[in-house]
Amino acid sequence: MKQLQRMLIIGLIGILGMTACSPFVENNTIEEIAPVIFWYIKETGDGKLKISTLAPPLVKEQKRLLTQEVHLLKQGGKEFNLNYYRELKNGQLRMLLLDEKISKKGIRQLVNTVLTDPAISQRLYLVIVTGDLDDYINYQLTKQPDLDYFLYRMFKHYEKQGDINIVNLHQFMKKLYSPYADPVLPIFKANHDNFSYEGTALFKDDRLINSIQKRQDQIFQLISNNYYLKTLALPSLSVSLGKVRSKVEMALNHDYSILTMKVKLEGRIEEYLGGKNIRDRNQFADLKRDIISYLEAQSRDLLKDLQKSKVDPLQIGTLTLTPFSRPMSEQEWFRHWEKMQIKVVYELDIQPLTKVMR
Amino acid sequence: MTSFSLYDKTTSFGSVYTVFIMNRIQVLYFLLIMPSFLVHPYMIWGILTVGLLSQINLFLLSKWFHSRYAGGYQGFVDLLGDKPVRILAFLSLGLLFIKIAVLTLGIGEIVYQYIFPSMNSNWFVLFIFLICYYIASQGMEKTIQFVVIVFFSTFWILIAFIPFFFPPTAAIHDLYPLFPTEWSRDSWRGILFIGSAFSGPELLVFLAPWLKPKQTILKSFTIANMISTMEYLLLFIASLFFFGSTYLNKIKFPVIDMIRYLQSPFFERIEIILISIHLVVLVFWLSIFLLYFYGAARVVVGTATKKTTRLGFLISWFMIVSGVMIVNEWFWKSGDKQILLLNLQIWFGAFTYLFVPVSLLAVMKWKGRLS
Numbered sequence: 060m061k062q063l064q065r066m067l068i069i070g071l072i073g074i075l076g077m078t079a080c081s082p083f084v085e086n087n088t089i090e091e092i093a094p095v096i097f098w099y100i101k102e103t104g105d106g107k108l109k110i111s112t113l114a115p116p117l118v119k120e121q122k123r124l125l126t127q128e129v130h131l132l133k134q135g136g137k138e139f140n141l142n143y144y145r146e147l148k149n150g151q152l153r154m155l156l157l158d159e160k161i162s163k164k165g166i167r168q169l170v171n172t173v174l175t176d177p178a179i180s181q182r183l184y185l186v187i188v189t190g191d192l193d194d195y196i197n198y199q200l201t202k203q204p205d206l207d208y209f210l211y212r213m214f215k216h217y218e219k220q221g222d223i224n225i226v227n228l229h230q231f232m233k234k235l236y237s238p239y240a241d242p243v244l245p246i247f248k249a250n251h252d253n254f255s256y257e258g259t260a261l262f263k264d265d266r267l268i269n270s271i272q273k274r275q276d277q278i279f280q281l282i283s284n285n286y287y288l289k290t291l292a293l294p295s296l297s298v299s300l301g302k303v304r305s306k307v308e309m310a311l312n313h314d315y316s317i318l319t320m321k322v323k324l325e326g327r328i329e330e331y332l333g334g335k336n337i338r339d340r341n342q343f344a345d346l347k348r349d350i351i352s353y354l355e356a357q358s359r360d361l362l363k364d365l366q367k368s369k370v371d372p373l374q375i376g377t378l379t380l381t382p383f384s385r386p387m388s389e390q391e392w393f394r395h396w397e398k399m400q401i402k403v404v405y406e407l408d409i410q411p412l413t414k415v416m417r
Numbered sequence: 418m419t420s421f422s423l424y425d426k427t428t429s430f431g432s433v434y435t436v437f438i439m440n441r442i443q444v445l446y447f448l449l450i451m452p453s454f455l456v457h458p459y460m461i462w463g464i465l466t467v468g469l470l471s472q473i474n475l476f477l478l479s480k481w482f483h484s485r486y487a488g489g490y491q492g493f494v495d496l497l498g499d500k501p502v503r504i505l506a507f508l509s510l511g512l513l514f515i516k517i518a519v520l521t522l523g524i525g526e527i528v529y530q531y532i533f534p535s536m537n538s539n540w541f542v543l544f545i546f547l548i549c550y551y552i553a554s555q556g557m558e559k560t561i562q563f564v565v566i567v568f569f570s571t572f573w574i575l576i577a578f579i580p581f582f583f584p585p586t587a588a589i590h591d592l593y594p595l596f597p598t599e600w601s602r603d604s605w606r607g608i609l610f611i612g613s614a615f616s617g618p619e620l621l622v623f624l625a626p627w628l629k630p631k632q633t634i635l636k637s638f639t640i641a642n643m644i645s646t647m648e649y650l651l652l653f654i655a656s657l658f659f660f661g662s663t664y665l666n667k668i669k670f671p672v673i674d675m676i677r678y679l680q681s682p683f684f685e686r687i688e689i690i691l692i693s694i695h696l697v698v699l700v701f702w703l704s705i706f707l708l709y710f711y712g713a714a715r716v717v718v719g720t721a722t723k724k725t726t727r728l729g730f731l732i733s734w735f736m737i738v739s740g741v742m743i744v745n746e747w748f749w750k751s752g753d754k755q756i757l758l759l760n761l762q763i764w765f766g767a768f769t770y771l772f773v774p775v776s777l778l779a780v781m782k783w784k785g786r787l788s
Contacts, residue, residue, distance in 0.1 A: 082540035083533070177531045180685070181678050229678060236664035377590040385598035 086146075093118075093143070094151035096207045098135075099192050100169065101158040103128055108161075110135035111193050113200075113207045114143060116151070122204055124196050132172045150178040153211045155228075159189045159246070159267065167235070167265035174228060181229040184214045187260045187267065190249040198251055210254070221285025224259045224276075235265060238389040239376025246270055261370050269368045275361050281305045282322060282358065283373050291326065296349055297333035300326040300409060311378050315395040318375065320358070323406045337411050351405045358403045366401075369393055423556050423708060423725045429629030430561055435621070435637035436644070437568040438561070441698050442617030443645040446523050447610070449695075451649060452656035452671040454610045459597040463604075464653060467611040468646035471770075475618060475642055478774040479635035482625060484781055489626040490712075490721050496780060506716040512765055513713065517706050518741050519762040521545060522749045524699050527670055531677075532689050538750070539742050545700060546707075546738045553704040554730065560704050561627055567701040574691055575648060577679060581655040591661050592654070613763040615645065616770030622777070623709055710737060 086092075093115040101109040111126045125143060129135040139147045155173060157166060173179050199206055218225040224245045234242040241264075246257040258276040261269045271279050280288055282305065291300040303326035310319045328337065335342040365371065376392045387395075455463065486492040493502045525541045533541070552560055581587065597604065618638060621628070628634065656671045659678070668674055676688040684690065711733040715721045720729075748754040 082536045084535040177534065177677075181674065182680070233659075233661055233664050236667065237661050238663060377588070380590045380593035382593055382595035383598075384594060386594055 087148070091145060092148045093145040094148045096151060096211055097154035097156060098132075098149075098152065099156040099158075099188070100132070100161060101193075102161040102164075106130070108132065108135065110139075111196075112139065112147065113196065114139075114147060115145060116207060122200055124193060124200065126193065132169060148178075149176065152179050152183060154184045154186060154214065156186045156188050156192060156247075157244075158192075159187055162187050162244075162260070162262075162267035165265045166267075170228065170231065170235075170265070174232060179228075181227065183228040184211075184218075185226055185228060185231050185244050186214070187244050187246045188249055189246060189257065192249040192254075194251055195249040195254055220289070221280060221287045222289055223256055224280070224284050234372075234374075235262075237374075238386075239371065239379070239392060240374040241370040241372050243372045259372075261365070261368055261372060263368070263370050268370065269364070271361065271364070275357060275364075278354070278357050278361050281324070282307050282320070282361075290329070293350065293353060296346070296353060297331060298328060298346065298350065299330035300324075300350075301329035302326050309373075309375060309378060311375075311399075315379065315399065317400045317402060318362075319402045319404070320362070321404045321406070322354075322358070323408075324354075325408045328409055328411045331411070343411070347407055347409065350409075351407050354405050354407075355403045358405070359401055362401045362403070366397055366399065369397060371396055421554075421725060421727045421730070423554070423730065424712065425556055425558065426626055427558065430627055431629060432633045432637040434561060434564060435628050435634060436641040437564045438624070439618050439621060439638065439641035440644045441564065441567055441571070442620060442702055443615055443641070444648050445617075445698050445702055446520050447614035448648060448652060449527065449670060449672045450523070451610070451614060452653055452660075453666055453668050455607045455653060456662060456666045457597070457604070457607070458592045458595055458657055458662055460604075460607050460611075461592075461595070461650065461653065463608050463611055464646060464649050467608065467615055468642065468649075470612075471615040471618075471642055471646075472639065474770065474774050475638040476635065477778050478618060478622075479638055481622070481774065481777045481781065482628075482634045483632075486781065487622075487625040489623075490716065492625070496777075496784065503717055503719070506713045510710065510713050510717065512769065513706060513710055514737065514740060515758075515762055515765060517703065517710070517737060518744045518749075519758055520699065521703065521741050522745055522755075523759070524696065525745075526749070526755075527673060527692060528696070530670070531673060531692060538745060542738065542741050542745060545696070545703065546734065546741075548700050549703040549707055550734050552700065553707040553734075554727075557627060557708055560701070560708065561624070563701055563704070567697050571694055571698055574694065575651060577676060577687075577691070578651060578655045580679070581659050581675065587658040591657050609767050610763055611649070612770065613766030614649065615642070616766040618642075619770050619773035620705075620709075622773065623712070624705075707734060707737065
């Protein structure tokens with residue numbers, strides 16, 4: 060009798076679950092959906108957004124680039140579905156590629172939209188693109204069908220290793236809201252047949268205002284991002300340093316008028332094409348001195364540029380915080396930062412890797 | 418049909434059970450939303466201070482547990498008299514209902530946001546209470562035994578937060594300024610919130626007949642309180658590291674968002690699994706609350722000494738479920754009234770935690786002087 064009762068109840072619940080009375084409305088049958096990996100967002104000029112993505116992302120099937128012009132980001136997601144036989148889901152969204160122009164106007168609202176969607180991971184990569192990515196994808200698609208996936212793997216690779224500034228959604232948001240830090244994002248340049256790293260985009264609040272180009276970006280990687288560079292190429296001195304690790308110490312003086320930055324580098328000379336005999340101790344010391352003064356000058360320029368743009372991606376402002384004192388306001392900090400004097404000191408521990416030179 | 422008795426007492430439970438039961442009520446819901454209420458790093462001291470104050474409160478409560486009045490319904494009648502007990506039971510029905518509603522809907526909100534955004538949230542209420550009905554109808558003893566499973570299946574989740582204490586996430590400047598440079602109304606609100614978060618031990622008063630070793634009860638209270646304080650500190654500091662103070666107050670469910678950020682090689686959305694596991698705690702306490710509710714209702718009606726009936730229990734279950742659904746439809750779903758309900762629970766929680774031990778002790782002292 061009791062068994063029968065139980066079975067009846069379970070049966071009832073089962074029927075509830077299977078019929079129209081079901082509490083689940085969304086359908087995630089794998090054959091009917093297409094979880095896309097990236098969105099590329101551009102501005103069309105008349106206040107509209109142009110959103111592109113590649114579909115289908117997983118199935119072995121001819122891929123194609125889908126493009127929509129819409130007013131809202133989510134509206135774009137909806138329009139895609141109405142234009143394509145599978146429903147595009149954003150649960151696997153890994154990259155948000157933003158055009159340079161739209162970033163200059165501010166991306167807070169766009170990024171917020173993505174952030175508030177619980178389906179989208181906080182590890183979503185944010186990337187700035189100059190040039191036309193649609194063009195690149197359309198051209199490459201025939202040669203390389205899994206393009207979107209490879210792009211994602213590339214970001215993931217460099218996120219761990221450094222060398223390139225890879226920033227995810229959470230890191231961006233944390234810096235955006237922190238009073239003493241400004242977010243940065245990587246810039247890539249796309250044209251007909253290339254997609255290449257250009258440097259680091261600097262943000263003031265949520266607007267892109269400037270960028271660090273390749274040569275100085277190396278320095279930026281050393282003093283801020285991963286404190287590691289696989290190769291530090293210094294063409295003007297005909298030398299490449301390899302496996303460079305850095306240790307950075309920054310200090311402000313008591314009235315915040317001087318910033319002292321000490322950088323300790325460790326690495327090895329992996330390539331030398333210059334005229335000095337680096338087996339000779341004196342000449343090697345000369346080279347070392349050259350490298351140091353070059354790096355110091357570059358770093359100083361970099362910091363000056365940051366000052367000029369009134370941004371603080373290195374989070375130098377956090378040095379003013381102490382356990383007891385009242386933190387200064389953002390404006391106050393930037394007043395100090397703008398007219399701060401900068402001292403950069405490099406220390407270098409390097410060895411030539413071979414004995415066969417000259 | 419076998420006899421349906423809910424409040425039988427055949428064994429009594431050791432001090433470990435007290436620790437588990439008390440600790441899990443303290444970390445049931447407010448732990449999940451706490452960081453965005455406290456926000457400022459100096460609230461670390463707030464947690465520690467309230468933890469200490471809570472200890473004093475527990476000391477008072479343990480005094481009552483040592484007395485001869487700690488014996489369920491009859492004990493209360495001896496202490497307060499029949500009429501006042503019935504009035505108090507009636508009042509407590511209301512408080513209990515608010516607590517049940519806020520806990521269910523609050524955690525239901527998380528489930529709704531992260532796991533089933535397209536589902537009508539009343540389904541969640543129904544399913545949770547169906548499970549609770551099953552557990553509670555096994556009787557008080559079996560329900561109390563369930564706490565062991567509850568504790569060990571949820572306590573380990575803390576390990577997931579350890580990565581946040583290491584660089585690159587952790588930077589010491591996220592904890593600055595560590596001492597308050599100004600004190601505003603929000604700070605008081607934070608303190609009140611922590612006070613309410615630590616509430617729950619006063620509910621153990623009604624479990625007194627089942628909790629055996631009266632001599633060691635203070636020790637169990639202390640351990641449970643320490644574990645809760647530690648959990649609150651751990652999660653709060655981790656969330657400060659992860660979000661930073663300014664970003665933190667823009668996040669609705671910081672703890673869940675932190676879990677979302679973790680990566681696992683097997684499964685992408687860890688938070689779905691962990692939220693589901695945490696629901697076990699909710700199920701446990703709702704089952705206890707169901708039993709409380711039915712018990713209190715029997716006291717009010719005046720049938721406390723008679724046998725429990727399945728029909729009576731079913732009616733009180735039905736009242737709670739439909740009540741919670743009505744609250745969900747009328748108040749919770751429109752976001753602005755949600756905060757009102759939550760504030761109500763914050764105030765009531767802090768109030769009962771402060772009021773129950775002190776007043777029990779006061780009445781005891783007064784009674785002692787009288788006789």
